[in-house]
Amino acid sequence: xxxxxxxxxxxxxxxxxxxxxxxxxxxxxxxxxxxxxxxxxxxxxxxxxxxxxxxxxxxxxxxxxxxxxxxxxxxxxxxxxxxxxxxxxxxxxxxxxxxxxxxxxxxxxxxxxxxxxxxxxxxxxxxxxxxxxxxxxxxxxxxxxxxxxxxxxxxxxxxxxxxxxxxxxxxxxxxxxxxxxxxxxxxxxxxxxxxxxxxxxxxxxxxxxxxxxxxxxxxxxxxxxxxxxxxxxxxxxxxxxxxxxxxxxxxxxxxxxxxxxxxxxxxxxxxxxxxxxxxxxxxxxxxxxxxxxxxxxxxxxxxxxxxx
Amino acid sequence: xxxxxxxxxxxxxxxxxxxxxxxxxxxxxxxxxxxxxxxxxxxxxxxxxxxxxxxxxxxxxxxxxxxxxxxxxxxxxxxxxxxxxxxxxxxxxxxxxxxxxxxxxxxxxxxxxxxxxxxxxxxxxxxxxxxxxxxxxxxxxxxxxxxxxxxxxxxxxxxxxxxxxxxxxxxxxxxxxxxxxxxxxxxxxxxxxxxxxxxxxxxxxxxxxxxxxxxxxxxxxxxxxxxxxxxxxxxxxxxxxxxxxxxxxxxxxxxxxxxxxxxxxxxxxxxxxxxxxxxxxxx
Numbered sequence: 001x002x003x004x005x006x007x008x009x010x011x012x013x014x015x016x017x018x019x020x021x022x023x024x025x026x027x028x029x030x031x032x033x034x035x036x037x038x039x040x041x042x043x044x045x046x047x048x049x050x051x052x053x054x055x056x057x058x059x060x061x062x063x064x065x066x067x068x069x070x071x072x073x074x075x076x077x078x079x080x081x082x083x084x085x086x087x088x089x090x091x092x093x094x095x096x097x098x099x100x101x102x103x104x105x106x107x108x109x110x111x112x113x114x115x116x117x118x119x120x121x122x123x124x125x126x127x128x129x130x131x132x133x134x135x136x137x138x139x140x141x142x143x144x145x146x147x148x149x150x151x152x153x154x155x156x157x158x159x160x161x162x163x164x165x166x167x168x169x170x171x172x173x174x175x176x177x178x179x180x181x182x183x184x185x186x187x188x189x190x191x192x193x194x195x196x197x198x199x200x201x202x203x204x205x206x207x208x209x210x211x212x213x214x215x216x217x218x219x220x221x222x223x224x225x226x227x228x229x230x231x232x233x234x235x236x237x238x239x240x241x242x243x244x245x246x247x248x249x250x251x252x253x254x255x256x257x258x259x260x261x262x263x264x265x266x267x268x269x270x271x272x273x274x275x276x277x278x279x280x281x282x283x284x285x286x287x288x289x290x291x292x293x294x295x296x297x298x299x300x301x302x303x304x305x306x307x308x
Numbered sequence: 309x310x311x312x313x314x315x316x317x318x319x320x321x322x323x324x325x326x327x328x329x330x331x332x333x334x335x336x337x338x339x340x341x342x343x344x345x346x347x348x349x350x351x352x353x354x355x356x357x358x359x360x361x362x363x364x365x366x367x368x369x370x371x372x373x374x375x376x377x378x379x380x381x382x383x384x385x386x387x388x389x390x391x392x393x394x395x396x397x398x399x400x401x402x403x404x405x406x407x408x409x410x411x412x413x414x415x416x417x418x419x420x421x422x423x424x425x426x427x428x429x430x431x432x433x434x435x436x437x438x439x440x441x442x443x444x445x446x447x448x449x450x451x452x453x454x455x456x457x458x459x460x461x462x463x464x465x466x467x468x469x470x471x472x473x474x475x476x477x478x479x480x481x482x483x484x485x486x487x488x489x490x491x492x493x494x495x496x497x498x499x500x501x502x503x504x505x506x507x508x509x510x511x512x513x514x515x516x517x518x519x520x521x522x523x524x525x526x527x528x529x530x531x532x533x534x535x536x537x538x539x540x541x542x543x544x545x546x547x548x549x550x551x552x553x554x555x556x557x558x559x560x561x562x563x564x565x566x567x568x569x570x571x572x573x574x575x576x577x578x579x580x581x582x583x584x585x586x587x588x589x590x591x
Binding site for chain 2: 201203204206207208209210211212213217221222225226228304305307
């Protein structure tokens with residue numbers, strides 16, 4: 001009797017928790033929870049001294065509970081608590097008119113526009129370089145070292161120079177930032193596309209040869225479609241660093257708008273909550289951009305007969 | 309002797325490698341003293357040495373031999389996928405380069421080499437696109453040749469949705485789609501199982517009989533070579549060379565049944581003897 005019950009229990013459909021554990025939801029939830037706990041503990045620890053000093057100045061008695069509540073609700077904490085950042089983001093994203101200078105949507109758009117411009121130009125440049133490198137032997141020898149060394153120069157060092165030089169010839173605002181994005185993001189595109197354009201197998205190339213296909217036809221009918229999966233893999237990296245480039249481009253100029261400007265202004269005035277909300281917003285933006293590329297990738301590759 | 313495939317057929321089968329010289333304008337492939345040497349890091353590899361061969365229009369010629377005998381290399385030289393290092397070769401009376409640029413042949417590789425991002429139909433129309441055939445006619449021809457290889461209804465599938473045998477059939481339809489007079493086939497059925505292979509052999513033979521195309525066929529299967537060919541070129545490795553050319557006079561509309569006839573077995577025996585004579589057992 002009891003064994004029967006046990007058996008019937010065992011064969012029941014898996015519980016909610018089991019199903020969560022089998023999927024991705026549970027691991028993600030556990031990691032997020034751990035990050036939150038560590039963050040709160042860190043905030044309490046880092047802000048404690050500041051809070052104790054404040055109690056002392058006010059000559060006020062305090063309990064552990066007062067201390068914790070105090071550390072998590074300061075105006076300019078060393079490390080803001082997650083809920084403070086979320087409240088600030090809610091205020092500046094949803095509660096503020098998007099045309100206002102205080103709106104993070106407005107600042108995000110300023111950064112996003114140069115990110116996208118820089119990404120578009122970077123993709124084009126990266127693809128053109130790759131096409132040249134694959135088709136002209138001397139271009140590989142002469143260009144590849146430059147392509148690689150361009151990425152060894154710290155962007156923080158070169159960004160102010162680009163901004164200053166372009167400012168001197170009258171280019172301000174969007175374009176210099178987009179150029180810094182381009183500078184960063186053409187590289188993964190070039191590297192990925194060189195590999196992708198060279199990915200067709202010998203037989204596939206021979207086939208084109210038996211048809212006496214021109215280079216142009218071989219490119220469009222074989223090399224380009226074969227390189228498409230590589231292009232998307234590179235584009236995911238490129239669009240994320242393109243955003244980084246745009247933010248970095250906003251730092252040395254003292255730009256008045258953009259996520260970089262928010263970071264800079266926040267650090268001038270010790271507005272740590274503002275800094276962190278801009279940071280988190282930038283991270284979310286990067287995540288959305290990468291996800292968007294991923295969606296386009298899935299649609300395009302499905303049309304190209306990718307195995308589901 | 310039993311069966312219709314005897315008598316006259318046998319008379320011209322065993323003629324001891326004497327090549328009947330075809331009329332000059334009837335030669336699709338003309339090879340004289342051809343050699344191909346690959347330079348490798350340690351020593352040059354003599355892939356082909358002193359090869360002489362003529363292939364007449366309408367012939368079905370098989371190259372047979374152990375791996376390393378240069379049969380694929382010879383086919384690739386005819387197709388201008390490999391450059392000879394010595395001797396002369398003409399395809400349709402011109403150099404292989406000119407023949408290739410004139411789209412003289414359709415080539416079927418060992419592997420299907422379908423483009424995975426194209427549907428079966430668009431794989432078959434690939435050469436037609438390259439050659440600038442209008443879209444309507446491309447579609448029409450794809451349908452016709454896919455039907456011919458029994459792949460009607462699979463036109464919208466992608467290559468991975470088809471079995472290996474079906475993929476290879478699609479690649480044959482692709483080679484046929486622009487109606488070349490010369491078909492070069494490099495072990496096209498090597499990776500397929502016996503039953504599928506028999507079936508495709510019969511289909512290929514019927515196609516050859518119907519269209520009068522010239523076929524050059526690389527294989528390492530003796531029964532396949534004897535069944536399909538009008539002439540069998542037996543090759544041997546190190547250096548790659550021709551050691552025997554065997555005439556095979558079965559009627560053009562032969563069926564798989566002839567494989568049981570004494571004539572068939574006799575030719576197969578001669579091919580095997582030739583292969584054995586040229587083979588080194590050093591590995």
